[in-house]
Amino acid sequence: xxxxxxxxxxxxxxxxxxxxxxxxxxxxxxxxxxxxxxxxxxxxxxxxxxxxxxxxxxxxxxxxxxxxxxxxxxxxxxxxxxxxxxxxxxxxxxxxxxxxxxxxxxxxxxxxxxxxxxxxxxxxxxxxxxxxxxxxxxxxxxxxxxxxxxxxxxxxxxxxxxxxxxxxxxxxxxxxxxxxxxxxxxxxxxxxxxxxxxxxxxxxxxxxxxxxxxxxxxxxxxxxxxxxxxxxxxxxxxxxxxxxxxxxxxxxxxxxxxxxxxxxxxxxxxxxxxxxxxxxxxxxxxxxxxxxxxxxxxxxxxxxxxxxxxxxxxxxxxxxxxxxxxxxxxxxxxxxxxxxxxxxxxxxxxxxxxxxxxxxxxxxxxxxxxxxxxxxx
Numbered sequence: 364x365x366x367x368x369x370x371x372x373x374x375x376x377x378x379x380x381x382x383x384x385x386x387x388x389x390x391x392x393x394x395x396x397x398x399x400x401x402x403x404x405x406x407x408x409x410x411x412x413x414x415x416x417x418x419x420x421x422x423x424x425x426x427x428x429x430x431x432x433x434x435x436x437x438x439x440x441x442x443x444x445x446x447x448x449x450x451x452x453x454x455x456x457x458x459x460x461x462x463x464x465x466x467x468x469x470x471x472x473x474x475x476x477x478x479x480x481x482x483x484x485x486x487x488x489x490x491x492x493x494x495x496x497x498x499x500x501x502x503x504x505x506x507x508x509x510x511x512x513x514x515x516x517x518x519x520x521x522x523x524x525x526x527x528x529x530x531x532x533x534x535x536x537x538x539x540x541x542x543x544x545x546x547x548x549x550x551x552x553x554x555x556x557x558x559x560x561x562x563x564x565x566x567x568x569x570x571x572x573x574x575x576x577x578x579x580x581x582x583x584x585x586x587x588x589x590x591x592x593x594x595x596x597x598x599x600x601x602x603x604x605x606x607x608x609x610x611x612x613x614x615x616x617x618x619x620x621x622x623x624x625x626x627x628x629x630x631x632x633x634x635x636x637x638x639x640x641x642x643x644x645x646x647x648x649x650x651x652x653x654x655x656x657x658x659x660x661x662x663x664x665x666x667x668x669x670x671x672x673x674x675x676x677x678x679x680x681x682x683x684x685x686x687x688x689x690x691x692x693x694x695x696x697x698x699x700x701x702x703x704x705x706x707x708x709x710x711x712x713x714x715x716x717x718x719x720x721x722x723x724x725x726x727x728x729x730x731x732x733x734x735x736x737x738x739x740x
Contacts, residue, residue: 366399366400366401367397367400367401367650367651367737368400368401368403368648368649368650368651369390369393369400369401369402369403369649369650369651369652369653370402370403370405370642370645370646370649370651370652370653370681371386371389371390371393371402371403371404371405371652371653371654372386372405372406372407372637372642372645372652372653372654372668372672373385373386373389373406373407373653373654373655373656373668373686374407374408374409374411374413374654374655374656374657374667374668374669375408375411375412375413375656375657376655376656376657376688376708376722376726377411377412377468377506377656377657377658378468378657378719379657379688379718379719379722380722380723380726381406381412381413381416382406382407382408382413382416382417383404383406383413383416383420384723385406385655385722385723385726386404386405386406387404388722388723388724388726388727388730389653389655389686389726389727389729389730390402390404390730391727391730392726392727392728392729392730392731392732392734393653393730393731393733393734394730394734395727395730395731395734396730396731396734396735396738397734397737397738400734403645403649405640405641405642405645406420407633407636407637407640407642407654407668407672408503408561408632408633408636408668409505409561409563409631409632409633409636409667409668409671410503410504410505410560410561410562410563410614410632410633411460411462411466411503411504411505411506411563411632412460412462412463412466412468412505412506413462414458414460414462414503414505414561414632414636415427415443415444415445415458415460415463415503417636417639417640418445418447418458418501418636418639419445420640421639421640422447422448422639423448424447424448425445425446425447425448426445426446427443427444427445427446428443428444428445428446428457428491428492428495429441429442429443430442430443430444430487430488430491432464432483432484432485432487432488432491433483433484433487433519434464434465434469434484435465435466435467435469435470435476435480435481435482435484435508435509436469436470436474436476436479436480440463440464440469440484442460442463442464442484442488443463444457444458444459444460444488444491444492445457445458446458446492446495446497447501449498453498453499453556454496454497454498454499454555454556455495455496455497455498456497456498456499456500456501456556457489457492457493457495457497457499457500457501457554458500458501458502458503459485459488459489459492459500459501459502459503460502460503461482461485461502461503461504461505461506461507461615461618462503462505462506462507464482464484464485464487464488465480465481465482465483465484465485465507465508465509465515465516466506466507466508467506467507467508467581467582468506469508470508475508475582475583476508476509476535476583477510477536477579477582477583477584477585477588477592478535478536478537478584478588479533479534479535479536479537480508480509480510480511480535480582481509481511481514481515481534481535482507482509482511482513482514482515482516482615482616482618483515483516483518483519483534484515484519485504485515485516485519485618486515486516486517486518486519486520487519489502489516489519489520490519490520490551493551493554497554498554498555498556499554499555499556499557499558499559500553500554500556500557500558500559500627501558501559501561501635502558502559502560502561502622502627503560503561503632504560504561504562504563504614504615504618504619504622505561505562505563505564505614505615505632506615507578507582507614507615507616507618508582508616509535509536509582509616510535510536510574510575510578510579510582510584510592510596510616510617511534511535511536511539511616511617511618512536512539512568512574512595512596512599512600512616512617512618512620512621513615513616513617513618513619513620513621513622514532514534514538514539514542514599514621515534515535516618516621516622517547517550517621517624517625518534520550520551520625521547521549521550521551522545522546522547522549522550523545523546523549524538524542524544524545524546524602525542525543525544525545525546526541526542526543527541527543529544536575536579536592536595536616538595539592539595539596539598539599540591540594540595540598542598542599542602543602544602545602545603550625553625553626553627557626557627557628558622558625558626558627558628559627559628559630559635560611560619560622560627560628560629560630561630561631561632561635561636562611562614562615562619562629562630562631562632563614563631563632563633563667564578564611564613564614565610565611566578566610566611566612566613566614567607567608567609567610567612567613568596568600568607568608568612568613568617568619568620569593569596569597569600569607569608569613570593572613573593573596573607573613574592574593574596574612574613574614574616574617574620575588575589575590575592575593575595575596576589576593577613578613578616579592579616582616596617596620599617599620600620603620603621603624604624605620605623605624606623607620609623609629610629611623611629612629614629631671633667633668633670633671633672634671637671637672637675642672642675643675643678643679646675646676646678646679646681647679647681649679649681650681650682651681651682651683651684651703651737652672652676652681652682652683652684653683653684653686653730653733654668654669654672654673654676654683654684654685654686655668655669655685655686655687656668656669656687656688657687657688657689658687658688658689658691659685659687659689659690659691659705660690660691660693669685669687673685673701673702674701676701677701682703683701683702683703684702684703684704684705684706684733685699685702685704685705685706686705686706686708686726686729686730686733687705687706687707687708688707688708688709688715688718688719688722689707689708689709689715689718690705690707690709690710704733704736706729706732706733708722708725708726708729711725711728711729711732712725
């Protein structure tokens with residue numbers, strides 16, 4: 364049996380297992396079926412949970428900087444940002460992840476707060492990095508718990524959102540419709556090198572394809588809530604200006620829009636992380652790459668990790684296999700056409716509940732199954 368070079372570049376399986384652990388489980392399964400292969404683990408992220416881990420693992424000298432911030436439900440959250448050393452002499456970089464400060468995984472499924480969750484903790488963590496003196500910021504904004512249009516974040520950075528009587532509006536989506544004026548005189552400036560935002564979606568802020576209608580249901584919003592939330596975001600965009608239709612403005616409940624107004628640049632998160640960890644070069648030397656995420660669905664083609672890895676694999680003429688917690692019914696045949704094989708953990712385990720209860724076990728099973736298929740081929 365000829366040895367092969369295998370690259371495993373998966374995202375986290377949200378709510379069940381992180382990217383590094385998922386990659387390790389796939390590797391164990393593959394190695395059990397094909398022990399002679401060389402396996403390289405390159406955990407991925409796209410701006411959501413796991414972004415800090417990807418940067419911390421890839422950059423020598425990276426340091427985690429712990430800070431306690433206000434969580435999306437107002438309870439304190441012990442989190443951290445990552446300090447990257449100044450490799451080019453222009454000053455250190457701060458990497459801040461919204462998922463670990465204001466993310467939906469910080470709330471239990473039965474305690475989501477569609478109207479009141481906010482991004483204040485994300486802003487507090489950005490402020491901590493600025494206080495440390497970073498020269499630039501890298502901000503991952505996936506996995507948000509709120510649809511506050513980034514107002515919580517901007518408030519923590521010194522902005523004030525006021526109603527028609529000059530009083531601060533309520534936090535979260537609840538206060539958006541009451542905004543009469545935004546006072547940005549106290550808003551902290553960007554660091555000298557600016558801020559790069561890693562966004563995992565390309566949706567705009569408003570309308571049927573915007574932050575409220577597409578993403579708020581995942582955060583507990585009912586169908587009747589969506590028009591009112593969208594109207595609140597429309598009010599925010601009228602007051603703040605900027606371009607609510609710019610790609611990525613709807614990311615993280617509108618935080619992408621708020622960051623654009625602040626002056627940050629939005630880039631595809633998966634691409635930025637892939638560049639950092641040298642994924643393209645690794646694929647050039649690989650015989651096969653395994654990629655995946657928790658739910659491969661209709662949004663995956665809009666910039667999620669598996670789709671980006673598949674594009675890079677195509678450029679390298681390297682076959683790519685998909686492993687997902689579930690492959691949704693809305694996935695088109697064309698979206699799977701780029702994968703040489705695909706495995707759903709839900710199908711493998713017999714149910715979503717079984718797959719989520721022991722994700723590591725079923726990922727190892729998926730790795731072994733794909734390896735046996737490679738052997739048979």
